[in-house]
Structure formats: structure tokens, C-alpha cells
Amino acid sequence: MAAPAIIVALGQAWLLAGLAAGVAFLLFGLDRRDAAARGAYGFRPLLLPGLVLLWPLVLWRWLEPPSPSRQPSLRRSHKRAHALLWLGLACILPAILATALALRRHDIPVPASVRIDTGPSERDE
Amino acid sequence: MSVSYRPVGWTRSKIVYDAVLIAGIGLYLAAFMRSAPRGRPAGTLLDDQSLAIKAYGSCAFLLLTLVLMIGPLARLDARFLPLLYNRRHFGVITCTVAAAHAMAVFDWYFAYSPLSPWVALFATDTTWGDLRGFPFIPFGLAAFLILLVLAATSHDFWLNFLTPPVWKSLHMSVYAAYGLAVLHVAFGAFQDARNAGLPVLVFGGSTVLVTLHLAAAWREHRLDRRGPVDATGWIAAGRIGDVPAGRGLVVPLADGSSVAIFREGDALSAISNLCAHQNGPLGEGRLRDGCVICPWHGYEYRLRDGCAPAPFTERVATYKLKLEADMILLDPKPNPLGTTVEPIAIGERGR
Ligand code: HEM
Ligand code: FES
Numbered sequence: 001m002a003a004p005a006i007i008v009a010l011g012q013a014w015l016l017a018g019l020a021a022g023v024a025f026l027l028f029g030l031d032r033r034d035a036a037a038r039g040a041y042g043f044r045p046l047l048l049p050g051l052v053l054l055w056p057l058v059l060w061r062w063l064e065p066p067s068p069s070r071q072p073s074l075r076r077s078h079k080r081a082h083a084l085l086w087l088g089l090a091c092i093l094p095a096i097l098a099t100a101l102a103l104r105r106h107d108i109p110v111p112a113s114v115r116i117d118t119g120p121s122e123r124d125e
Numbered sequence: 126m127s128v129s130y131r132p133v134g135w136t137r138s139k140i141v142y143d144a145v146l147i148a149g150i151g152l153y154l155a156a157f158m159r160s161a162p163r164g165r166p167a168g169t170l171l172d173d174q175s176l177a178i179k180a181y182g183s184c185a186f187l188l189l190t191l192v193l194m195i196g197p198l199a200r201l202d203a204r205f206l207p208l209l210y211n212r213r214h215f216g217v218i219t220c221t222v223a224a225a226h227a228m229a230v231f232d233w234y235f236a237y238s239p240l241s242p243w244v245a246l247f248a249t250d251t252t253w254g255d256l257r258g259f260p261f262i263p264f265g266l267a268a269f270l271i272l273l274v275l276a277a278t279s280h281d282f283w284l285n286f287l288t289p290p291v292w293k294s295l296h297m298s299v300y301a302a303y304g305l306a307v308l309h310v311a312f313g314a315f316q317d318a319r320n321a322g323l324p325v326l327v328f329g330g331s332t333v334l335v336t337l338h339l340a341a342a343w344r345e346h347r348l349d350r351r352g353p354v355d356a357t358g359w360i361a362a363g364r365i366g367d368v369p370a371g372r373g374l375v376v377p378l379a380d381g382s383s384v385a386i387f388r389e390g391d392a393l394s395a396i397s398n399l400c401a402h403q404n405g406p407l408g409e410g411r412l413r414d415g416c417v418i419c420p421w422h423g424y425e426y427r428l429r430d431g432c433a434p435a436p437f438t439e440r441v442a443t444y445k446l447k448l449e450a451d452m453i454l455l456d457p458k459p460n461p462l463g464t465t466v467e468p469i470a471i472g473e474r475g476r
Contacts, residue, residue, distance in 0.1 A: 004247035011243070043280060050277035061286055078293055083342035085300055090335045093307060097328060100311030 015052055021059055022051030029062045142211045146218055153187070154180050174233040181226035182314070183326060186306055188219040189272075190330035193303060197341035206409055210421060213279040216299070220276035223269050261313035268305035271298050284403055307331060345377065359447070362386055362455040365471055368393065373408030373417065378457045384444050386453060387412060387428055392468030394428040395444035395455060401426075402439065430465040 026044055051058050157180040192215045198205040231242050246262065275296055284292045307327060314323050360376075362384070368374040373385030375398050383398040385408030396417070398408045405421030412418075416425040416434065426433055426441055433439040442459035443466045460466065 004244045007247050008241070008243045043282065046280055047282060050274070050280075050283060053274050053277055057287065057291075078297060079342075079345065081297065082338070083346070085297075086335060086338035086342060089300065089304065090339060092304065093331045093335065096304075096307055096311050097315075097324075097331070100315045101324070104316055 014055075018052035018055035021055040022048050025051055025058055025062055138207070139211050139214065142207075143214050143218070146215060150184060150188070150218070150222060153184050157183070174229060178226060178229045178233060179314070181222055181229055182310075183323065185219060185223040185226050186310060187326060187330070188215070188222060189303055189306060190326075190334060192216055192219055193299070193334055194337055197337040200341040201337070201344060206406070206420075216272070217276045217279055220269075220272040223272055227265070227269055259312045261309050261311075264305045264309035264312070268302045268309060271302035271305070275299055275302075281403070289404065303334075358458070359454040359456055362395075362446075362453045365393075365448075365451045365453060368453075371412060373398070373410070374453075375406070375408035376455060380457075382459070383408075384455060384457075385417070386446065386455070387417060388471070389415060389428060389468070391471050393446055393448075393453065393471060394466065394468040395446050396426060396428060396431045397441040397444075397459065399441070400424055400439075401433075401441050407441070429468060430463060432463060 026047065030044070030047075158176055161176060161179065192212060195205065195208045195212050195215070199209040231246075234245075246266070275298070278287070278292070278295065287295065310323065310327055314320055315327070360378075362376045363374050363386070365388075368386055368388045370388075373387045375383055375385055376395075377383045384395050385398040385406075386393060386395045389412055396407065398406055400407050400419040400421065402419065402422055402424050405419045405424075407417050407419055407426065409420045410417040411420075412428075413425075415429065416427050418425050424433060424437070424439055426439070429443075431441040431443045440462040442462060443464050444459060445456040445466055446469050447454045448469060448471070
């Protein structure tokens with residue numbers, strides 16, 4: 001099989017596995033896992049896309065024993081990561097854009113317009 | 126947990142927010158479709174499909190840029206906070222516009238191929254060795270996949286299910302999506318030198334974004350370095366007059382946590398600024414009957430002990446305060462959950 005076909009087949013397999021895991025979780029896992037879900041049904045279909053896409057994460061959280069109730073957090077996490085990330089982006093983004101501009105082509109041939117429809121056209125007038 | 130899930134927790138302000146956003150998108154697309162053909166040189170008229178691809182693509186890019194501006198704007202100026210509370214809908218709408226762009230691409234470039242459109246998507250555009258004509262579609266696809274995962278996990282359920290640290294890490298990947306979208310555009314549409322509006326959008330947008338994020342980070346860095354006023358460790362939180370009426374004074378601490386100081390009547394109290402539900406900013410909440418109401422989903426906490434009124438069970442930490450003239454001093458050590466702290470009276474000083 002050629003590479004593109006393999007990529008697509010892998011993608012399909014991922015989604016199929018996700019569908020099976022996702023439906024199983026909605027039927028058998030959700031109520032036990034999350035008390036706020038008991039008796040609430042309207043929101044369940046909304047969860048399916050995420051369950052399908054992230055099924056390994058779903059299985060991991062489903063099978064893991066429930067943790068005792070969490071302490072409320074006192075600090076906003078990821079603040080440092082944010083700052084470092086944007087320092088990085090401040091260097092990378094201009095580099096990407098400058099490279100792209102340098103490569104810009106001014107010599108793309110402009111094909112002549114050809115009328116391919118037979119009906120009246122307002123745009124070519 | 127004390128509330129049961131609903132598909133979408135609609136409130137009046139969310140409906141207005143979404144309506145304004147969708148109307149804005151409609152106006153942008155209509156204006157693009159009408160004006161873009163006129164700006165092009167004679168003989169290079171675009172077919173409607175290409176026009177739609179460009180309209181949706183540039184709209185998605187613009188929305189992604191705008192949604193990433195909300196965070197730092199809200200940190201720099203509290204007046205932008207209302208934009209923050211409904212940011213998730215903004216994200217889902219961005220993903221939808223990107224999906225319209227991708228679907229228009231599929232319908233136009235890949236629908237007439239003998240291969241399945243998906244196989245065709247990966248089979249074209251494979252000149253990886255050459256920067257000129259570098260494949261740009263995979264970048265767009267990767268950006269879209271990230272937006273899709275984020276939109277699909279935007280419901281509250283996911284935050285609880287994955288736990289807040291995992292959820293937040295996952296949602297940090299929106300920055301990767303932005304970088305990928307920049308690559309997608311830089312090596313794609315950018316390469317056509319006739320395209321003038323797009324460089325302005327991308328250059329301008331990324332400059333504004335980087336500046337805002339660095340400014341917000343710098344401001345927080347400076348606030349975080351506020352040290353204790355004396356050896357006992359109390360820190361100067363602000364003057365009595367700094368506590369806004371009906372809201373909290375938010376005091377960021379050196380360890381990254383933050384405290385909200387409230388004034389109700391003639392008394393001051395301090396609790397953690399982060400809601401136990403999803404870290405909503407309690408300092409932005411309204412006061413009612415000795416409780417602060419979280420602006421995000423309406424959880425309430427009593428100011429004196431940080432506990433939600435029965436039958437709810439959420440708790441946040443309280444902090445100790447004292448006054449020196451009109452200066453509010455704060456002990457940055459949180460009390461154990463459930464500790465009652467009597468509000469301190471302002472007396473003559475607050476008048
Ligand atoms: C499956 C995902 C995607 C595919 C297959 C895709 C494909 C394409 C293609 C083929 C073009 C060139 C169109 C032309 O020149 O007529 C294009 C342009 C563009 N795309 Fe995407 N794209 C995807 C996702 C995205 C995302 C997520 C964004 C932004 C958030 C985006 C933003 C743009 C922009 C701004 C343009 C340039 C439009 C113009 O020429 O003015 N794309 N895309
Ligand atoms: S974060 Fe949800 S109520 Fe506070």
C-alpha cells in the first residue's frame with residue numbers, strides 16, 4: 001500500500017476504535033465516573049467527538065481508580081510555561097514569516113480566463 | 126460536584142456574545158465575497174469555490190488570532206474580562222469556520238480525483254525536499270485537528286474527567302495550532318505575491334499577539350515580585366481605597382497563587398481568588414449576603430470561612446488580614462480549608 005493510503009487507513013482504524021470505546025464509555029463508564037452526569041442525558045452526545053478522538057486518554061482515565069476529592073488549587077498553573085512559550089514564539093514566528101516572504105514568487109504565470117459556462121455571467125463583463 | 130451537567134450552560138450574556146460573534150463572521154464573509162474579486166488584476170478572476178476557500182480560511186485565521194488575544198487582554202485590563210468568560214464558545218466557532226474552509230477545499234481540490242478525497246489529500250503536495258513549494262496542506266490539517274480536539278473537549282465534563290492540569294496542558298496546544306496555521310499560510314497562500322491582504326493579517330496579527338502576551342507576562346512577573354513588608358512575612362496588599370466597590374481586590378502572590386480581598390459594609394475579608402470549581406476568578410465576582418458569587422458558573426462562597434452555603438460542599442482557603450493606617454496587610458499563608466476568619470472592621474479609616 002502506498003503511504004497516503006496507509007495514513008488514511010490508520011486514521012480510520014483510530015476513529016473506529018474510538019467509536020467503540022466512546023460508546024462503551026457513555027453506556028457503562030460515565031455514570032460511575034462522574035456524579036454530575038447521573039440523570040443528565042442531554043449533554044452526552046456532545047461528548048462523543050472527544051471520546052472518539054481521545055480514546056486512549058479516555059480508557060486511561062476510565063480504568064484508573066478514582067482519586068480522592070482534590071484540593072482546590074491556589075495558583076494558576078502554566079504561567080511560567082506561558083511566558084517561555086511566547087518568548088519562543090516571538091523568535092519563531094518572525095523567522096517563519098521572513099523565510100516565507102523571501103521565498104515568495106513574483107513570476108507565477110497568470111493563466112488567461114477562459115469562459116467555461118454557457119449561461120450569462122456577470123463577473124466576466 | 127454540586128451541579129448536574131447541561132449541554133450548554135446558556136445565560137443571557139452568552140447568547141448575546143455568540144450572536145455578536147456570528148453576526149460579525151457573517152459580515153466578514155459577505156464583505157470578503159463582494160470586495161475580494163474587485164481587488165484583483167484583470168484576467169485573474171476567481172471562481173466562487175476558490176473565493177469561499179479564501180474567505181473561510183482567512184476568517185478562521187482572524188478568529189484564531191482574536192481568541193488568543195483575549196487571555197492577555199483580560200490580564201492587562203479587567204474591562205476585557207467579559208470576553209474571557211465565554212472564550213470556549215469562541216473557540217468552538219473558530220473550529221467550525223476552519224471546518225467550512227477544509228470542506229470547501231475538499232469539495233474543490235479533491236472531489237474530482239479518482240482517489241478517495243482523503244487519500245488524495247495526502248498524495249498531492251509531497252515535495253518535502255524543497256522549501257519553495259513546501260507542502261503546506263499538512264500544516265493546515267494538523268492545525269485543524271488540534272482545533273477539533275479542543276472544541277470536542279470544551280465541555281465542563283472534560284475538565285473534571287481529565288483533571289484540570291491535564292485539561293490545561295491539552296488546551297495549551299492551541300498555541301501549536303496557531304503556529305501551524307502560520308506555517309500553513311506562510312508556505313501556502315503567502316507564496317503568491319499577488320496576495321496583499323493576507324500578509325497584513327498574518328504579520329499584524331502575530332505582532333499584536335506576541336506583544337500582548339509578553340506584556341501580560343511581564344506585568345505578572347513584576348507583580349509577583351512584590352515582597353513582604355517586614356520580617357513577619359505580611360505583605361502590603363493595597364490601601365482600603367483600592368478595594369473596588371462590590372468586587373474584590375486581586376493580590377497576586379510570589380508563589381503564583383492569588384488572593385481576593387473584599388469589602389462588605391465596613392469589614393474586609395480575604396479568600397483565595399480561585400474558585401474550587403474551575404479556578405474561576407472569585408475576585409471578579411459579585412457580593413451577596415456575605416457570599417461572593419463566582420462569575421463563571423455562579424458557585425458561592427461565604428467570605429468569613431470560604432465555604433459554599435449548604436447543601437453545597439465546595440471550599441476555598443481564607444487568609445488573614447490586618448490594617449496599618451489605611452494600608453491592608455495580608456498574611457500570604459493560606460489557612461486550612463474551612464478556617465473562619467472574622468472580617469476586620471475598617472472603622473474610621475475607610476471613610
Ligand atoms: C484540513 C485542514 C485544512 C486544509 C486541507 C486546508 C487547505 C488549504 C488550501 C488548499 C489552501 C489554498 C487555497 C487557495 O489558494 O485557493 C488554503 C489556504 C488557506 N488556509 Fe487552509 N486548510 C486547512 C486548515 C486551515 C486552518 C485550520 C486555517 C486557520 C486557522 C487555515 C487558514 C488558511 C488561510 C488563511 C488560507 C489562505 C487563504 C487566502 O488565500 O487568502 N486553513 N488552505
Ligand atoms: S469556576 Fe465554575 S463556578 Fe467558579
